[in-house]
Amino acid sequence: MTPRLSRSELSPTERGLRSRIVQIASGERFLRGTLSERSSKCGKPNCRCANGVGHASLYLVQSHAGRVRQLCIPKALQDPVRQAVREFQEMQRLLQEVSELEWQRFLAKKG
Numbered sequence: 001m002t003p004r005l006s007r008s009e010l011s012p013t014e015r016g017l018r019s020r021i022v023q024i025a026s027g028e029r030f031l032r033g034t035l036s037e038r039s040s041k042c043g044k045p046n047c048r049c050a051n052g053v054g055h056a057s058l059y060l061v062q063s064h065a066g067r068v069r070q071l072c073i074p075k076a077l078q079d080p081v082r083q084a085v086r087e088f089q090e091m092q093r094l095l096q097e098v099s100e101l102e103w104q105r106f107l108a109k110k111g
């Protein structure tokens, strides 16, 4: 394996994947984790949640250093956090695709 790739080695598909990685990496936020919607009762006897649907809250759940940790996401940040989680997932998918192409390239040269 040579240390650097030359662009001529890359198929148009792979160039597209790599460009998308650069685009996301340079301008988007990422968050790894799973979003979990929960409903809870606040405990105030006169609150609407006492007899009905609880208050909706959104958590980001993540495994970290062998443990699970979570963040409660305030309403105002829910859309950006959802977006950041999607960007992380897309980045992960793109990296896996490029890794697969590298795998295939390695096999082809070896054979």
Ligand SMILES: [Zn+2]
Residues within 6 Å of the ligand: 041, 042, 043, 044, 047, 048, 049, 050, 055
């Ligand atoms: Zn309540």
